[in-house]
Amino acid sequence: MSKKILTAAGLVALTVAAGACNREATVERRDAAADTAIVAQPDPAVELQKQRDQDLSKLDDRVAALERKYQEQSAKPRGTSGPGATAALRKETSSDMEDVKKAVNDLRTTTPENWWGRYETAFKSGLDDVESDVRHIAGTRTLPPAKSPKVVEDAAGQPVSTAPFTSSRDRFVADMRARIDAMHKSLDNVKATGPRKTELTDLKARVDKLGDDLSHLSDAKAEDWWKLSTARVNDYIERVEHSVARLDDHR
DSSP states (O other): OOHHHHHHHHHHHHHHHHHHHHHHHHHHHHHHHHHHHHHHSOOHHHHHHHHHHHHHHHHHHHHHHHHHHHHHHHHSOOOSSOHHHHHHHHHHHHHHHHHHHHHHHHHHTOOTTTHHHHHHHHHHHHHHHHHHHHHHHHTOSSOOOOOOOOOOBOTTSOBOOSSHHHHHHHHHHHHHHHHHHHHHHHHHTOOOOHHHHHHHHHHHHHHHHHHHHHHHHTTOOGGGHHHHHHHHHHHHHHHHHHHHHHHHHTO
């Protein structure tokens, strides 16, 4: 065999070998890129926990600022006018401060399994407080009855739904809506002037807020548990912030 033929064959072999190496390198880079992409994909559970931690941190900061404001207000000398009203408000606000801190701590142990029971309890408690104020300003021990919205039921008399949570949610919304409607009806019959009119206006706003919250809840899904739970605690903090601010108004 001539040297030219041997040289050509060698070049071909080198070319083939180089091509194979390039293909192997390309495949390796592609595999490495795929592995990196897989690793880079966020874990939904980790991301959710990260979001929860961030939300809790914001709530902690908000409560800490509220605590400082409350301590500043409490340290100020009391006025001479209206000491009874001021003392009652201070006592109520002090209780609210403890409750709001407990609400944030409870949120740390809230889970998809226990959130609904806690939400129901907290909502009912808030509604009971507003209802008590409505009875007071309306001068009545009971509120006028309100008819619950009609709920489609099955043969057993249970609301028709596609999931257990939906059934529980629909029953709860219907029951709370009936109570809220009764409060609206009672307040519509109240006539007030001066400071009492201001109290009446504030109370109507609180009842309206309950109604808005209930409307949002009527479309809620079980997977919304964290959003609903944090929104409830944020609303509570906001209400206590208003109470602390009112300490100055009653001095």
